[in-house]
Amino acid sequence: MTHHGETTRSLDAWLARLEAAHPVGIELGLERVAEVARRLGLFERSLAGHVITVAGTNGKGSTVALLEALARAHGLTTATYTSPHLLRYNERLRLDGHEADDATLIAGFEAVEAARLDGDPVSLTYFEVGTLGALWALAQRPPDLAILEVGLGGRLDAVNVIDADVAVITTVAQDHAAYLGDDLEGIGREKAGILRGGRPAVLGSNVLPASVHQAARERGAVPYVLAAQFHRSESSDGWRWAGTGLQGEPLALADLPDPGLPLDNAATALQALALAGVALDAARCRRGLGRVSLPGRLQWLGQWCLDVGHNPHAAAYVAERLAARPCGGRTWVLLGMLADKDADGVIDALAPVADAWVTVTLAGERSRPAADLARRIAARGEQVAHQADAPEMGAEWLATRLGEEDRVLVCGSFFTVAAILAWRQSGATPS
Numbered sequence: 162m163t164h165h166g167e168t169t170r171s172l173d174a175w176l177a178r179l180e181a182a183h184p185v186g187i188e189l190g191l192e193r194v195a196e197v198a199r200r201l202g203l204f205e206r207s208l209a210g211h212v213i214t215v216a217g218t219n220g221k222g223s224t225v226a227l228l229e230a231l232a233r234a235h236g237l238t239t240a241t242y243t244s245p246h247l248l249r250y251n252e253r254l255r256l257d258g259h260e261a262d263d264a265t266l267i268a269g270f271e272a273v274e275a276a277r278l279d280g281d282p283v284s285l286t287y288f289e290v291g292t293l294g295a296l297w298a299l300a301q302r303p304p305d306l307a308i309l310e311v312g313l314g315g316r317l318d319a320v321n322v323i324d325a326d327v328a329v330i331t332t333v334a335q336d337h338a339a340y341l342g343d344d345l346e347g348i349g350r351e352k353a354g355i356l357r358g359g360r361p362a363v364l365g366s367n368v369l370p371a372s373v374h375q376a377a378r379e380r381g382a383v384p385y386v387l388a389a390q391f392h393r394s395e396s397s398d399g400w401r402w403a404g405t406g407l408q409g410e411p412l413a414l415a416d417l418p419d420p421g422l423p424l425d426n427a428a429t430a431l432q433a434l435a436l437a438g439v440a441l442d443a444a445r446c447r448r449g450l451g452r453v454s455l456p457g458r459l460q461w462l463g464q465w466c467l468d469v470g471h472n473p474h475a476a477a478y479v480a481e482r483l484a485a486r487p488c489g490g491r492t493w494v495l496l497g498m499l500a501d502k503d504a505d506g507v508i509d510a511l512a513p514v515a516d517a518w519v520t521v522t523l524a525g526e527r528s529r530p531a532a533d534l535a536r537r538i539a540a541r542g543e544q545v546a547h548q549a550d551a552p553e554m555g556a557e558w559l560a561t562r563l564g565e566e567d568r569v570l571v572c573g574s575f576f577t578v579a580a581i582l583a584w585r586q587s588g589a590t591p592s
């Protein structure tokens with residue numbers, strides 16, 4: 162699609178332009194987004210047969226991946242919108258299990274740009290343009306199920322311009338303190354902004370702040386809470402799930418396979434799908450759970466385990482999973498983090514499984530120097546074997562020193578994992 166002789170921009174050119182166009186990376190508030198969504202016609206008809214929106218501090222990506230795999234196993238057409246991406250922007254929009262192609266994303270950006278300038282120009286952030294573009298693109302061929310992941314918070318996130326048929330809150334923990342504050346009640350209230358009156362709210366943790374339950378009551382949402390309206394239990398032949406249907410009827414599934422992702426998230430996904438009108442079939446659920454995979458979440462590549470966890474709650478889960486998987490050699494932790502994250506809390510959570518540490522500096526102004534991480538680790542009496550100016554440099558150093566029985570945990574940030582994934586794909590890793 163060309164305008165006035167202008168050739169269509171490539172996806173890379175669009176992304177570069179969007180990054181440069183709006184000076185504030187995160188600007189909370191929905192008025193601007195809602196105005197452009199209205200101009201795009203996104204409120205005139207349903208985007209999908211059902212919309213499930215997922216918010217939370219940890220477990221959002223896992224829950225979205227589980228919802229997609231389970232829905233596809235039941236024969237539904239799907240669209241998922243997630244953020245951030247690891248290697249390619251295209252990862253953010255998936256249509257029927259496949260990353261959107263450049264042309265689909267560009268068409269969305271062009272539609273948003275035209276709507277943004279149609280009347281009084283509206284200023285939008287990179288994330289807001291991306292979200293509106295993805296919503297417009299999926300609305301061109303409405304799927305049976307759209308699964309939308311909140312980028313930050315909930316109430317003021319661009320995704321929240323769409324009313325979810327089923328809202329999911331996975332966990333509430335401290336993470337983006339710079340934007341959401343550091344009190345859990347306040348963070349919980351922000352996440353609960355995706356709840357809608359008279360519609361199901363699936364709460365995927367039994368330790369959510371009181372503010373989430375209070376917000377559900379105030380908004381008139383119908384809560385379905387882990388360990389109350391739905392349960393999961395481990396059994397000798399896998400795990401079992403018990404939940405509640407839309408009419409209050411009891412539901413149950415047994416002999417379910419371990420999806421390699423947190424079972425709380427799997428139980429939450431099953432409950433959300435049941436409330437979105439999916440008649441859960443045991444064989445199809447087993448197939449979906451057996452097929453699900455998520456890059457950067459306890460992703461094993463040979464001796465290397467990659468996890469994007471970047472707060473103490475996520476790090477504690479990773480440490481628990483590693484502890485349950487004994488290792489004959491040493492466990493190295495390659496850690497790179499941003500300055501606005503709780504480094505001490507993450508180090509404390511990982512220390513029980515770490516034999517030696519490699520700290521790395523990430524690029525960009527929010528980066529935390531490798532030396533700062535090393536100082537915090539050494540203060541706990543832990544061994545820092547090496548400090549590097551970039552994740553790839555830390556990995557290069559480590560790759561030549563790994564014993565056959567050793568393993569490496571790469572974690573602390575999406576950026577750390579993305580760098581190591583790219584490094585491995587480039588063929589830099591020794592065989």
